[in-house]
Amino acid sequence: MGTFLFNVLAIFTLVTAVGVVVNRNAVNASMCLLLSLVGVAGLFVGLQAYLLAFLLLLVYAGAIVALFLFIVMLLDTKGDARPTLHKLPVAARVLAVGLVGLGVVSFVAQGKLPEPAIGNAPAVGATLKLYAYQLFSTYLLPVQILGFLLLIAMLGVIVLSKRFEGLEDIK
Amino acid sequence: MNLEAVKLAAADNLWSALFPELMLAGLALLLLVLEIVLPKKHHVVIPDVASAGLLGTLIGLFVNWNSSLIGAETFNGLIHHTHQGQMMRAFFMICALLVCQLGRLTLARQLMPKIEFYHIVLVVTAAMMLLAQSNHLLMLFVVLETLTIGLYILVSYHRTSTASLEAGLKYLVMGALSSGILLFGIVLLYGVAGNPALPAHSDNAMYYPELTRFLEGNRDNFVASLGIVLVLVGVGFKIGAFPFQIWVPDVYQGAPTPVTAFLAVASKAAGFAVLMALCGKHGVFAAYQSLTTPVLTVMAAATIIFGNLSALTQHNVKRLIGLSGVSHAGFLLLGVVASATSVLATNAIYFYLFAYLIASFAVFGVMTHLAGADDSDQDLDHYAGLAKDSPFLAGVLAIGLGSLAGIPPLAGFMGKFLVFVAAYQSGARWLLAIAAAGVVVSIFYYFGWIKAAFFETWTPPADGAPTRPARTPVTWVTGFALGFLALASVFFGFYQGPFGQFLTLK
Structure with missing residues (x-):
């Protein structure tokens, strides 16, 4: 049950986070951010960090994303045409994606927290x-x-x- | 946590220990109430109420100087009462008094709300006073945010001037970035110090003594080092040290002159109070001196070089004083470097700060009198012929600038001298050489300003339209304040006694 819920929530969080980046409509992007934060809050609940989950919903989803939405609606921006690709930004993106990928791989391969430390940590x-x-x-x-x-x-x-x-x- | 523990914690919130801060907070609220209650024609008294309240609180602080709480901690360790803290409390209140006085002159030239200015100055001052006494990273961050947010508003207070709004925006963006970096550093320190797998870990790791204990127990922890560097970077932004000084010239130029003075003196001093608490000989980061001393040394050298060289070419006096303020931050950093090994340096830094306060406010006072409706446009040319038109202002300016440049026998000279002696004792020889070269360069641009006031005559442009703003006549109160500051600059050049006595050094 725990693993299943974690997987569902993790996939939900990631998919909506990608939605924030790829959405060309700023309102939709903000809504995706909201959903992504709800997913993270769900993950916190899975870790029994109820307070953190609640604060995340209250502060980020409730206040900050609402503020984003206000500003987006006030400015009333239209999604611009897709910008032309220049060499340097593309190189920077490739580098960034590469570094993040490397980080994830090395974390999965070597990122082991000492077991007893977690077990003993009082909540x-x-x-x-x-x-x-x-x-x-x-x-x-x-x-x-x-x-x-x-x-x-x-x-x-x-x-x-x-x-x-x-x-x-x-x- | 049972109810008894809660009661015990609540009992430690000794509000009377913070009476100056509470007085200022109450005074700030009173100003707003007065604005509502009083009829508009009586609103002139509100700044007087603010000044009188500040003066009363300052006297109250002096009466209560050797309070029985010195050395004790209240508010569950959030606040540590020290003589240094008392000194900084007085420092910030004197700053606020002078800022209110200058604010009157500047605000009278503009169409904008007046009372809120004094309110925000009072709240920011109270926050700075708490900052100098905080003993907990949480407290540090909360009061730092309070004072920074107050300063964002004050910087953009001339909202009809694009320069002021631009300055406010720049300060907001840079300030938010630096707060973020500082917070990240704090979180890293808190996180690593709470790791149960490490020796000397603590579940109250934001409390300075606990954090000190943890850092002493783990002398080369990578995450802790990273946290320390990030905290130093965050504070470096606040004091405008190289390479975090980019915001200084524009913000100092755009902000109303009294706010520039507040930023240059009080905000910088607040940053140094934090630095001394963290990096001094008995500071929180004392166990990581092999890391903090090189970082601060490089920062100090670069700040002195950058500040002095960039101030050389300035023609706008607000930018000039801003960039020269960067170089003063460098000299103070030299003192902080020295304070890692010698306790004498702490004393020297406090004396330097007071000398800087006295000299800077003398100069800013003169600047306020010469500024026109466009506060950001204050050129060196506007000072031409000042000695002939107003010998008093020119005299105050000369003493203030001379003290900033470090000309004997003025207080600024003694400040630099004490810091340099401390640096010599701590063995920072090559840094001392850079600082000495910096002083020589600084004399050049300060004297350019004095030369403009004394030896140049102003010729109106050929088309007949005078482009120079009219000067505000010196009133009785500001005249007294400026004369007092000039005399104090001379007096403290000869006599430094209280700065040795007020501080009990351990």
């Missing part, structure tokens, strides 16, 4: 409850600072984008 931070406790006790200060970060980010967006009328009397 700290894997539960949502522990995470929440830590967030609001040990790491309360960074949480508060991030509140201020969001505040100035919001102010910045207003300052840099809003049209101000009648600013003459603000001196």
Whole structure:
């Protein structure tokens, strides 16, 4: 069951990831990215890293891809004609694919993690409850600072984008 | 983690230990409330409230200087209270005070929202103060992001000026890249230090003492070395060290002048506070000095050479001061290299930073008075005849530039002297030779600027239209501030006492 699910999810992730690259329509590419992230989240669930899976869905699929979609729709780009191939980019692509292939092959051939290390590793931070406790006790200060970060980010967006009328009397 | 442990962790969040930062954060919120509550004609008092609050907090910090918490850790090890931290807190608050003062002059020339500027300056200052005291990589990253995001906004604050927006975009892209690199380094360190197969591994590896222990136990781990180099690269971007200085000239030119000052002084000092915590003799990366010292040495040499040579040809004073700031980062890096072996160097770096603060803000203050509506267009030619028109501004400029160039008996000279002595003691001889050559080159371009102000006369272009912006008259408060900075530059050239006493060196 575990292996079957892993295979399905892995193939799903890879196929949709290829879809991100080859799709000429930016909206479709973003949707493929979303599906690919869902696949990765599924893989995390398979590893019992529920929190990580949940955060991935929430942050990447929920927030970031939605942001991409907004921007893609705002810009309303049309897929351009296929660019002509120049020598140097083609060489770079071949080299990149070769290096990635080499990396995968060497990882499969030699990438062995020491077994007992994995067996002994405690699954700290894997539960949502522990995470929440830590967030609001040990790491309360960074949480508060991030509140201020969001505040100035919001102010910045207003300052840099809003049209101000009648600013003459603000001196 | 049971409930008792949670309660214990919560009890360690000693908020009173961070009263200056909390005061600034509260003050920042107060400014926004005042903007809503006060009628528009009373909005002029809001910058005064910001300055008064900053001054009050600074006095509070001095009163509480030898607090019982010095040496202790609070917030579950996130914050480490030290004398160095106290010093940097004062440093950043003085910067913020001066930036607010300069901001008033610059903001008055532009049609744009005013109050948010002070709000963001206060939040960024509080973040820098926390950065100088952070004792945990998570804390480091969170406050670094807060201050960087604040600076993105401040850099592009003149949003009607294309130069400012371009600078903001460049800073955003480079800043995001450097944050990414820094974060990658942190993650590698955290990951490798949490590996149960290695000796001295830790499940709280972002906490500096634990990370130090791990690095001491694994002296040549490849992943840890990679993480350390990436962290150094990330910090190198922030301080504008070669080869990560590409953003400096454009961003410094495009940003409003007070923000340029803030970037040049406070942001750089924040970067060096981090570097000293990481690469000093008792720093986190002390076990990897065979790696960090060569990296920093090469960086320092290249930064000094690049900064000085590229500043030589500049005609826009903001670019000039930006590139000369790169060379100052190089001199400070020389101090960091020396601090790996000698504790004296840490003291020298702090003195250098204060001398740099005093001299830079004197120069930036004069620049703010000479800038026109187009803040990015500040040319050396605009300074022609300054000595005749305004002897006070010209005098302050001469002292500020002289101190930056390192002319005795000004504070900048003593700063360079102390750093060089420390470098000599630590044996970085050839780096010292490069630095000495750099100083000679720097005198050339600083004196070009002084020459423009004192010995050149300005002739309006033939077609009669004056192309030079009108100068802002010196007000009572800014005049006092500039005079004070000039006097301080002279004073600290003769007397360096407090910088030996404030720091208890171990």
